[in-house]
Amino acid sequence: MEVRITEKENVISVAMVGRLDTAVSQEVAGKMQPVLDEAQKTIILDCKELSYISSSGLRIFLTVRKAAAAKGGKVIVRDINNEIRQVFMMTGFLNLFEIQES
Numbered sequence: 377m378e379v380r381i382t383e384k385e386n387v388i389s390v391a392m393v394g395r396l397d398t399a400v401s402q403e404v405a406g407k408m409q410p411v412l413d414e415a416q417k418t419i420i421l422d423c424k425e426l427s428y429i430s431s432s433g434l435r436i437f438l439t440v441r442k443a444a445a446a447k448g449g450k451v452i453v454r455d456i457n458n459e460i461r462q463v464f465m466m467t468g469f470l471n472l473f474e475i476q477e478s
Contacts, residue, residue, distance in 0.1 A: 379407045386417045393425040396433030405436055415443035424455035424478070429463055441472060452476055 377400040378393040388411055396404060411419060419440060429437075437453070444451045453473045456464065464470045 377404060379404055381407070381411060383414075383417075387420060388414055388417050389420045389422055391422040391425065395428040396426060396436070397428060397430040398432045401430065401432035401436060404433070405439070408436060408440065411440060412443040415440070415449045416447035418450045418452065419444055421451065421453045422455060423453060423457070423460060426460060427457070429460050434463070434467060434469065437469070437473070450474070454478060 377396060378391075380391040380393070382389045382391075390408070390411055392404075394400075421437065421440065437451075441451050443449070451473060452475075453464075454476045455478055456475065461470075461475075464473070464475070
């Protein structure tokens with residue numbers, strides 16, 4: 377699992393590559409700390425290259441959303457594949473996040 381974080385002006389983009397499963401979720405959560413620290417900005421979770429997400433991965437998304445809500449930021453989930461869209465639909469995440477396609 378690779379996480380690439382870039383920042384431009386008031387937008388933080390987090391590109392996730394691979395499988396966000398239980399085995400890597402702790403490591404990914406640690407990498408997300410700088411994003412949580414700057415959660416007053418717009419955060420784009422770019423899922424174009426994310427192939428799978430587990431409940432542990434969903435928890436990371438919720439943590440980002442909670443931090444952004446507390447600091448007045450915004451979270452956009454971009455380019456989810458059909459499998460992840462199904463998971464978001466079943467868990468109610470489609471209603472929690474702004475979903476965009478590029």
